[in-house]
Amino acid sequence: MIKLSKLALISAIVLGGLYSTTVSVSANTVDGKADVEFLPADPTKPVDPTDPEDPDPKPVKPVDPEDPNPPVYPGGALRLNHIPTFQFGKNNIVSGDGNFKAYFETVIDDETNVKTKKASYVEVADETGSSKGWTVTVNSDGVFKSAKGNINAGITLTNASVRGILGMETKPEVAPTTQETIQIGYESLGNAEVMKADAGKGYNKWQVRWGHSDTAIKGDGEENRNPAVSLFVPKGQQVMADAKYTAKVVWTLQQGL
Numbered sequence: 001m002i003k004l005s006k007l008a009l010i011s012a013i014v015l016g017g018l019y020s021t022t023v024s025v026s027a028n029t030v031d032g033k034a035d036v037e038f039l040p041a042d043p044t045k046p047v048d049p050t051d052p053e054d055p056d057p058k059p060v061k062p063v064d065p066e067d068p069n070p071p072v073y074p075g076g077a078l079r080l081n082h083i084p085t086f087q088f089g090k091n092n093i094v095s096g097d098g099n100f101k102a103y104f105e106t107v108i109d110d111e112t113n114v115k116t117k118k119a120s121y122v123e124v125a126d127e128t129g130s131s132k133g134w135t136v137t138v139n140s141d142g143v144f145k146s147a148k149g150n151i152n153a154g155i156t157l158t159n160a161s162v163r164g165i166l167g168m169e170t171k172p173e174v175a176p177t178t179q180e181t182i183q184i185g186y187e188s189l190g191n192a193e194v195m196k197a198d199a200g201k202g203y204n205k206w207q208v209r210w211g212h213s214d215t216a217i218k219g220d221g222e223e224n225r226n227p228a229v230s231l232f233v234p235k236g237q238q239v240m241a242d243a244k245y246t247a248k249v250v251w252t253l254q255q256g257l
Contacts, residue, residue, distance in 0.1 A: 041077040041127035049082040050165055051107065052121035052209045057165045059110040060118075077128045080136070081205070083251045084120035086155060088231045089223055093241065098233035101225035104213055117216075120157070120229050121209040122194055124176075124253060126202055133202055133256035134176075136194040142185025144245035151237045151245060154186025157210045159228040162195065165205045174201040178208045184249060186232065191252070199256055 050057040064070055064085050071083060087103045104117035126134060144151050160178045164171055176197035184192055195208050211228025218225065233239065 038129055040129055041125075043076045045077065045079070045127075046075045047073040047079060047081045048125070049123050050205070050207075051109075052118050052123070052207050053212060060107040061110065062105055062107045063115075064106070077126075078134060078253065078255055079125050080251060080253045081123040081125050083122055084229075086120065086229060086231070086249065089225075093239050096235045098231075098235075098239075100231045100233070101217065101227055102229035102231070104216065104224060104226050117213050117224060119209045119211040119213055119226055121207050122251065123205065123207045124195065124197075124202070125205045126197070127204070128255070129203075130255070131200045131203065133197040133199045135196045135254050135256070137191040137252050137254070138182070138184055138194050138249060139189070139191045139252075140185040140247055140249045141189065142247065144247040146240065146243040146245045148240040148243040149238065151233060151239055152186055153231055153233045153245075153247070154188060155184040155249070156230045156232065157182040157184070157228065158230075159211050159215075161209050161212075163207055163209070165207060168204050168206065174203065176202045176206050176208075185247065186234070194251070197256070 049060055049062060051060050062082055064087070066087070067085065071085070073080060084105060088100045089103055091098070091100045102120065105120055106115055107118050108115050122136060124134065124136060140155070142152050142154050144153050158181050160180055160182070162175055162178050163169065164175060168174070174197075176195045178195050179193060182192050182194060195202075195206070197203075197206070211226045213224075213226075215227055216224035217227050
């Protein structure tokens with residue numbers, strides 16, 4: 001009986017030890033996934049230009065107070081959001097070569113509805129997701145027409161500045177290129193390259209601006225003019241007073257191949 005009691009006690013001790021043991025279980029890790037797919041922007045998406053000078057660009061509406069028929073923009077995934085209308089205003093006739101500066105553009109802030117003067121600019125949006133790149137060109141025959149006759153003249157753009165907006169400010173490695181000086185019309189017929197993005201570059205939104213409103217100069221009268229946008233009227237032409245001369249300037253955005 002004593003031996004059996006000892007055996008029963010030993011068994012109870014061993015079993016008690018087994019019941020108190022802690023079991024370690026490894027963490028369960030399972031790899032899941034998330035996915036997304038993108039399509040080009042809506043081909044009917046309207047233009048949405050932004051301020052060309054504000055360090056924190058905001059949506060604006062460029063306006064031409066003298067033109068009831070502003071440019072018609074096709075819109076789309078790859079689009080011109082803005083092109084400049086060059087207004088050289090009223091100037092005194094000169095006998096020799098004439099050089100005249102353009103007005104700054106008028107834009108309206110979308111939020112405040114306040115009008116301000118800004119430098120002439122072109123804005124491109126590439127929301128195609130194709131990475132094909134693109135090129136903007138401009139051309140004009142340089143013939144300024146009026147009801148009293150025509151004259152030949154050329155437009156020169158200088159002091160160009162390219163910048164990315166809405167997250168592209170810190171990505172100079174994918175920026176499009178431009179030329180320091182662009183000549184349109186007169187002795188520079190044909191297409192002039194305005195901005196070019198090679199394949200893999202120029203996606204999202206980019207602007208090229210000529211001059212800055214901080215550099216305004218006075219023209220004939222008291223208007224503020226942009227020294228970076230000039231009109232050259234060569235000598236030897238009959239320029240009529242009280243006549244408004246107008247030339248066609250064509251801007252083209254072409255996707256890369």
